[in-house]
Amino acid sequence: xxxxxxxxxxxxxxxxxxxxxxxxxxxxxxxxxxxxxxxxxxxxxxxxxxxxxxxxxxxxxxxxxxxxxxxxxxxxxxxxxxxxxxxxxxxxxxxxxxx
Numbered sequence: 001x002x003x004x005x006x007x008x009x010x011x012x013x014x015x016x017x018x019x020x021x022x023x024x025x026x027x028x029x030x031x032x033x034x035x036x037x038x039x040x041x042x043x044x045x046x047x048x049x050x051x052x053x054x055x056x057x058x059x060x061x062x063x064x065x066x067x068x069x070x071x072x073x074x075x076x077x078x079x080x081x082x083x084x085x086x087x088x089x090x091x092x093x094x095x096x097x098x099x
Contacts, residue, residue, distance in 0.1 A: 004086040006079050008062055010070040015062025017083040023057050024087070039084065043077040054080045 005018040019027075024035075030053060031038040042050030055067050058080065068076065078094055085093035 004083075004090075006083045006086070006092075008059060008067055008079065011059060011062030011064070011067035015067065016060050017055075017058050017079055018060055019058050019083055019087045026057050027054070036084070036088070040081065043081050046073050046077055048073070051076055051080065054084075058083055 005016040008015040008017050027039060028035045031050075039050055039054065043054075051073060052068060055064055055076070059067050071079075082092040082094050085091065
């Protein structure tokens with residue numbers, strides 16, 4: 001079984017970034033039918049509103065303000081992309097290929 005969470009220690013000792021099906025539904029409601037494309041394009045251009053919304057939805061067991069303010073934005077975007085890709089494809093986007 002693939003571990004579909006990204007640890008996020010800067011947001012708390014037990015903080016993780018993970019997206020459940022209900023989280024994907026919330027993202028789809030926020031960004032429309034092409035939500036995955038919209039989110040990845042936003043992450044690529046470091047869109048702060050998309051980053052904040054993804055943290056608000058996907059961060060579990062951590063401090064949202066710390067998650068947003070203790071790591072460079074491009075690193076946050078990479079973690080979000082990895083967490084989404086883990087749930088969609090079973091591997092991190094930063095890895096590039098499935099194992």
